[in-house]
Amino acid sequence: MKIAKALILTGSRGTARASWQGVSDGPQHLFPLANRPILFHVLESLRRAGLLEATIVTDPASRGAIGDAVGDGRRFNLDVRYAEIDEPAELGGALATCESFIADEPVLVHQADALLHMPLNGHIASFSDDRLDALALRMPSKPSSLQDLAPGYMLSPQALALLRERPGAAANPISEVRAHGGRVRITAVEGCLPCHGDIDVLLDGNRRMLKELAASMEELSLPGCDVQGPVSVHPTADVQSSTLRGPLVIGPEAVLRDAYVGPYTSIGAGVEVDGAEIEHSIVLPRAQLRYVGTRIESSVIGAGARVAREFRKPSSTTRLSIGPGAEVLFS
Numbered sequence: 345m346k347i348a349k350a351l352i353l354t355g356s357r358g359t360a361r362a363s364w365q366g367v368s369d370g371p372q373h374l375f376p377l378a379n380r381p382i383l384f385h386v387l388e389s390l391r392r393a394g395l396l397e398a399t400i401v402t403d404p405a406s407r408g409a410i411g412d413a414v415g416d417g418r419r420f421n422l423d424v425r426y427a428e429i430d431e432p433a434e435l436g437g438a439l440a441t442c443e444s445f446i447a448d449e450p451v452l453v454h455q456a457d458a459l460l461h462m463p464l465n466g467h468i469a470s471f472s473d474d475r476l477d478a479l480a481l482r483m484p485s486k487p488s489s490l491q492d493l494a495p496g497y498m499l500s501p502q503a504l505a506l507l508r509e510r511p512g513a514a515a516n517p518i519s520e521v522r523a524h525g526g527r528v529r530i531t532a533v534e535g536c537l538p539c540h541g542d543i544d545v546l547l548d549g550n551r552r553m554l555k556e557l558a559a560s561m562e563e564l565s566l567p568g569c570d571v572q573g574p575v576s577v578h579p580t581a582d583v584q585s586s587t588l589r590g591p592l593v594i595g596p597e598a599v600l601r602d603a604y605v606g607p608y609t610s611i612g613a614g615v616e617v618d619g620a621e622i623e624h625s626i627v628l629p630r631a632q633l634r635y636v637g638t639r640i641e642s643s644v645i646g647a648g649a650r651v652a653r654e655f656r657k658p659s660s661t662t663r664l665s666i667g668p669g670a671e672v673l674f675s
Contacts, residue, residue, distance in 0.1 A: 346472050347450045347498060350390050350398040351442055354456040355433025367646050368628060371406040372539040373456045374413055378553035379593045379610050382457050382538060385553060387420040393464035397423045399445050401432040436514030439507060448501050457539035458495035459549050467531060477503040477526035480518050481533045495535060543644055550626050551608040554591040
């Protein structure tokens with residue numbers, strides 16, 4: 345039986361909560377990677393894998409923002425609905441709340457920030473062809489604090505019935521289904537969980553999404569620009585006298601002058617970069633970078649933030665007492 349339905353869990357667990365959550369307002373799963381919300385990337389990957397319906401499980405505080413962003417799923421060619429529970433990362437509660445949605449069909453349970461390096465199609469086919477009752481997707485390189493958090497599970501109707509009948513069984517579904525005679529498998533997958541990590545994990549997610557980028561400049565005029573590699577520039581962006589080294593994406597109404605934007609960088613809507621250099625970074629909408637004086641790397645610049653060098657006189661000074669044969673290098 346092929347899988348057509350998915351439960352998407354938006355919660356974070358305990359200490360696994362993202363350490364970068366103060367960078368932007370709103371639910372973490374709507375944070376943009378490659379200028380698109382993390383959750384959008386997940387929904388697109390599910391549709392590419394052949395799924396048709398999804399229920400997004402949220403907490404009450406996040407329901408409005410996520411619902412406004414995703415809507416009914418039409419833009420993803422999915423039928424999307426919503427369920428609210430206080431702990432949306434908890435598998436048992438999600439299965440119980442969404443019992444009528446799942447009915448008597450198999451289901452894919454997917455973390456809302458699980459960005460996998462390979463398509464899901466092959467894993468779904470194996471689950472069906474091998475008549476498994478439970479399949480867990482595991483990231484072998486996860487930190488120890490996330491060892492109990494799988495990016496995804498595939499569960500048969502028999503496995504779902506067992507997990508519903510036994511309180512607490514969903515905390516370790518593979519062990520429970522195996523103990524009761526079910527056919528189970530654990531499959532290693534490469535990917536990341538940006539809502540369960542630090543800034544480096546977030547930037548790694550951005551890098552992964554940009555690797556899939558196709559160059560798109562729609563015959564734009566980019567006067568005085570040197571463009572290298574896959575670069576996506578929104579038609580309303582104004583980019584002049586700059587070096588663009590992809591993969592990178594530049595959002596709507598961004599303005600770049602005398603700038604260097606290096607690989608794995610996302611420039612959000614309305615961002616201004618003037619006489620500055622940046623690479624391997626995320627710049628959120630309406631931020632400004634002006635004559636910073638040093639290249640910005642591996643950074644996340646918040647929405648509306650301003651990073652600039654002032655040219656007031658007198659300028660800052662450096663005081664030195666240099667001994668014989670000393671060497672001082674400024675970069």
